Every structure is written in structure tokens, then in C-alpha cells.
Amino acid sequence: MKLHELSDNEGATKKRKRVGRGPGSGTGKMGGRGIKGQKSRSGVAINGYEGGQMPLYQRLPKRGFTKPNRKAYAVVNLGLIQKFIDDKKIDAGAAITEDALISSGLVRRKLDGVRVLAKGDFTAKVDLQVTGASKSAVEAVEKAGGKLTVTAPAAANADA
Secondary structure (H helix, E strand, C coil), rough: CCHCEEEEECCCCCCCCCCCCHHHHHHCCCCCCCCCHHHHHCCCCCCCEEEEEECHHCCCCCCCCCCCCCCCCCEEEHHHHHHHHHHCCCCCCCCCCCHHHHCCCCHHHHHEEEEECCCCCCCCCCEEECEEECCCHHHHHCCCCEEEEEECCCHHHHCC
């Protein structure tokens, strides 16, 4: 086999449509856009427009609500904290605060605080101090012999 004998499978490639390249091309003159009108011109923006009829997105009832002052937490799983403790990236002897999690590289940024969830195995006996935690995460830390303290806005996210 030689280089000039190589070819792609039949139908694997498709030639690009070259629009507006003369009458012989089949898409010359108007370039397949028809005559006049908004769609024949550049800068068309008619998504959701239904020709004067009330559009579907306006006919359907609106549902739900987005809270404007919603808190956004950096979420950390207990299994990851355990992994960082095992890798000696976090010192389990001292109290583990949100700043310690950031400096270790486990959390990128604090946002409105750090929230701990119970995914993964946790065996280290540590003192964790974070803004939020799930009930199962608190239980898992206490079962391992440690202590998880929820600090700062405790009332805002005690049930969250």
C-alpha cells in the first residue's frame, strides 16, 4: 500500500456547502436564503418567535422561585478530608478550620462557607470547625471519636 492509495471510507466525509459561488453551484445568487425578509439578512434573532402568535414560553404558567440572597457553600465530603489527612496534607492534630482546608488545596474558595457532607469513610479523630454540616456528617465524625463544630451562621443553615 502506498500513500496515494489511502482513502477514507465511503460516506465518511462530506464536502462543505460553498454558498454564494455562482449559479452553477446550486446555491448561488441568494445563497439558499430566498428573497428578501428578515431571514435573508444577517443578524437574525427570532428564537421563540411564532409569527405574532403568543409564544409557547409565554403561554405556559411560570413555576418556582430563585432566592436572590441564597448562600453558596463550598461542599467537601468526609472521605476527601480523610484522604488528605492520610496523605499528610492536613494536620489532624490541630483543629481543622475552613482556612486549613483552603491552604491544603482541598477547597478552592470559601464562598459563603464550607459545608461538610458524609460521603466516604472517615476514621480520623479530629476537631472540625466549619460553617455547615449534614447530620450524618456530624454523626460520622463523632462516631470516629472527633468533634464537628458548626460555626458562624448556625441558625441560617442548621436544617439545610
